[in-house]
Amino acid sequence: MKTLFREASLFVSKVNRQHIQLFLLVLTLSLFLLGAGAPAAEGGTGGMTGG
Amino acid sequence: MILLLAVACGLVAGMLRARLQQRPYRIAQLEAIELVVLGVVPQLVAFHIPGTAARFPEALVPPLLLISQLLLLAFVWLNRRRPGFWLLGSGVLCNLLVIALNGGWMPIAPQTVAQIALAPQQWQAGERFGLSKDRVMPAEEIRLAFLSDHLVLPWWRVAFSPGDVLLAAGVFYLLWAHGGAQEDIKEV
Numbered sequence: 255m256k257t258l259f260r261e262a263s264l265f266v267s268k269v270n271r272q273h274i275q276l277f278l279l280v281l282t283l284s285l286f287l288l289g290a291g292a293p294a295a296e297g298g299t300g301g302m303t304g305g
Numbered sequence: 306m307i308l309l310l311a312v313a314c315g316l317v318a319g320m321l322r323a324r325l326q327q328r329p330y331r332i333a334q335l336e337a338i339e340l341v342v343l344g345v346v347p348q349l350v351a352f353h354i355p356g357t358a359a360r361f362p363e364a365l366v367p368p369l370l371l372i373s374q375l376l377l378l379a380f381v382w383l384n385r386r387r388p389g390f391w392l393l394g395s396g397v398l399c400n401l402l403v404i405a406l407n408g409g410w411m412p413i414a415p416q417t418v419a420q421i422a423l424a425p426q427q428w429q430a431g432e433r434f435g436l437s438k439d440r441v442m443p444a445e446e447i448r449l450a451f452l453s454d455h456l457v458l459p460w461w462r463v464a465f466s467p468g469d470v471l472l473a474a475g476v477f478y479l480l481w482a483h484g485g486a487q488e489d490i491k492e493v
Contacts, residue, residue: 272330282341287309288308289374291466
């Protein structure tokens with residue numbers, strides 16, 4: 255448990271502002287694409303549409 | 306899902322470009338991200354979360370879709386000076402146009418359904434295609450059919466539109482540009 259906590263702390267300390275910005279950028283773009291044209295159309299027995 | 310591959314490929318290409326040119330991968334902050342959240346969360350409820358999508362009234366799909374597309378277009382406009390956003394905007398416009406002219410649904414022809422569905426005979430014209438934003442429509446009745454979901458990848462049961470191609474190109478270019486010089490990504 256102590257080891258796990260220490261490893262988590264080390265990981266969090268390595269996450270810097272740029273990582274967070276990159277994550278937000280990718281998340282924003284992914285959401286944008288999902289809304290603008292990337293639904294997963296489950297056609298019952300299969301098939302997907304991209305927009 | 307296919308469009309999310311463009312995000313992955315663009316990110317890899319951009320980071321590779323930065324590494325090869327010995328530059329840091331620069332990230333510009335996008336404006337008005339809240340418009341994306343406002344535009345997409347209702348779509349998640351209506352199309353993507355099975356528990357809510359199955360219960361979402363079909364009559365509300367067209368206005369929801371149109372309003373969310375307009376919010377995404379506003380997001381694009383506010384970020385229009387960023388690289389790739391003209392492509393993204395063109396993609397949104399193409400999809401918005403064909404959706405608006407076809408009763409608020411993305412039309413998909415039975416011939417296209419036949420290429421991607423495992424049991425195409427179960428889909429009749431006038432029916433919603435699964436829980437998606439698509440509606441099966443006779444090809445001759447689709448307005449601006451060339452902008453509809455008619456492009457198909459033979460190895461993947463996916464139908465997409467030319468607007469989706471522009472969206473993929475836009476996001477790829479945006480992420481690739483961030484691996485270049487500062488001049489490539491700053492506002493012009």
